[in-house]
Amino acid sequence: MxxxxxxxxxxxxxxxxxxxxxxxxxxxxxxxxxxxxxxxxxxxxxxxxxxxxxxxxxxxxxxxxxxxxxxxxxxxxxxxxxxxxxxxxHVCVFQEDGLFPWFTAAQNIAMGLSKSSSSDVAKKVEDYLELVGLSGFGGHYPHELSGGMRRRAEVARALITNxxxxxxxxxxxxxxxxxxxxxxxxxxxxxxxxxxxxxxxxxxxxxxxxxxxxxxxxxxxxxxxxxxxxxxxxxxxxxxxxxxxxxxxxxxxxxxxxxxx
Ligand SMILES: Nc1ncnc2c1ncn2[C@@H]1O[C@H](COP(=O)(O)OP(=O)(O)OP(=O)(O)O)[C@@H](O)[C@H]1O
Ligand SMILES: [Mg+2]
Incomplete structure (x- = not known):
């Protein structure tokens, strides 16, 4: 099918x-x-x-x-x-910047995981930051990231919802x-x-x-x-x-x- x-x-x-x-x-x-x-x-x-x-x-x-x-x-x-x-x-990633500017990259990525415990969330977010090559940038706000890094964060935010x-x-x-x-x-x-x-x-x-x-x-x-x-x-x-x-x-x-x- x-x-x-x-x-x-x-x-x-x-x-x-x-x-x-x-x-x-x-x-x-x-x-x-x-x-x-x-x-x-x-x-x-x-x-x-x-x-x-x-x-x-x-x-x-x-x-x-x-x-x-x-x-x-x-x-x-x-x-x-x-x-x-x-x-x-399903989840959508669009052409325009879709990150919330008042949240860090890690907080943006964690948005799809609200039901997990906070230690699970932190671990998973770290894994997905690594997956898209953003290890060490979780604490950065969107305006502190390049365009490519923001896209990566958005891809991670989409993928983390599985x-x-x-x-x-x-x-x-x-x-x-x-x-x-x-x-x-x-x-x-x-x-x-x-x-x-x-x-x-x-x-x-x-x-x-x-x-x-x-x-x-x-x-x-x-x-x-x-x-x-x-x-x-x-x-x-x-x-x-x-x-x-x-x-x-x-x-x-x-x-x-x-x-x-
Ligand atoms: N809500 C709407 N009300 C009226 N017309 C609309 C609406 N949404 C899209 N259109 C019209 O539908 C047509 C197709 O728009 P759409 O954005 O789907 O094209 P697209 O193929 O994605 O274009 P692009 O490659 O430039 O992104 C356009 O002529 C647009 O003006
Ligand atoms: Mg279009």
Whole structure:
């Protein structure tokens, strides 16, 4: 059975438009369709990357699949149960900084463990700080950490809750190139260590090719699944030769980018 089964997902928003020729006063309401029948199925333990043009509805789709928003039509099943709201099995990491600025890194990470005793919490937080390479920084507040360290703390805060599904919406988009490469490597390790299904949105085709067991490419809005790619290449992956290099070119081509890469 699939871990996540998405069938015929459609989503429209009502868009308000002013029309100048009616003295800027007349507002017109138009139905704006974002998702147009998204269908895919993800087996447990898959690292699935989602790519697609900006504004095509990737974040909208994530909010629906993670239960924070309702679709206009279509269904989302997790472990065969329809998703009707946020659940305890999954956790989300978004592009924006999500740490509480008034808590230290350790206190932020401990937030998922409120029911454990304080000595258990301290030990576990220390383990997760080490896992993401932040040993010794638990007492630092977010403003005392670099962007990459804050992302690591957020990944640790997500992992410590032991989620079955981890949703990541462009989590490394704001980081510099080298830090992004390091975070990619860490995500490969995290995925190999934990028995977890990861859904990961990225604008970066190379990131998707480095990380994904699946790459699901969405079309322009109203979006559909344009291409569903399965990858079983071992890590670390070399994108400069062989079929990954050809696949990379083909993805760029299908996205309408005909530049030599
Ligand atoms: N709450 C909302 N009300 C009205 N329109 C919305 C709402 N949320 C999203 N949209 C519209 O839906 C479309 C898709 O937005 P979404 O953020 O899902 O795109 P995206 O693929 O994640 O884009 P990006 O790659 O830039 O993050 C956009 O045109 C956006 O304006
Ligand atoms: Mg988005």
């Amino acid at each position: 699939s871990k996540i089964e998405v069938t015929g997902l459609r989503k429209s928003y009502v868009e308000r438009r002013r029309r100048k020729r009616f003295l800027s006063q007349c507002k017109q309401y138009e139905d704006c369709q974002v998702l147009d029948g998204i269908t895919f199925s993800i087996p447990a333990g898959t690292f699935a990357c989602f790519v697609g043009p900006s504004g095509c509805g990737k974040s909208t789709m994530f909010r629906i699949v993670s239960g924070f928003e309702r679709p206009s039509s279509g269904t989302v099943l997790i472990d065969g149960q329809e998703v009707t709201g946020p659940g305890s099995k 989620p079955e599904i981890l949703f990541m919406d462009e989590p490394f988009g704001a980081l510099d190139f080298v830090t992004r490469l390091q975070m990619r490597e860490e995500m490969v390790n995290v995925h190999q260590m934990f028995d977890m299904t990861i859904l990961f949105i990225t604008h970066d085709i190379d990131e998707a090719l480095q990380l994904g067991d699946r790459i699901i490419m969405l079309s322009d809005r109203p979006s559909r699944v344009a291409w569903d790619i399965r990858l079983d290449d071992p890590h670390p992956r070399d994108l400069s030769t062989g079929h990954l290099s050809r696949l990379r070119k083909e993805i760029y081509y299908r996205m309408g980018l005909h530049v030599a890469l």
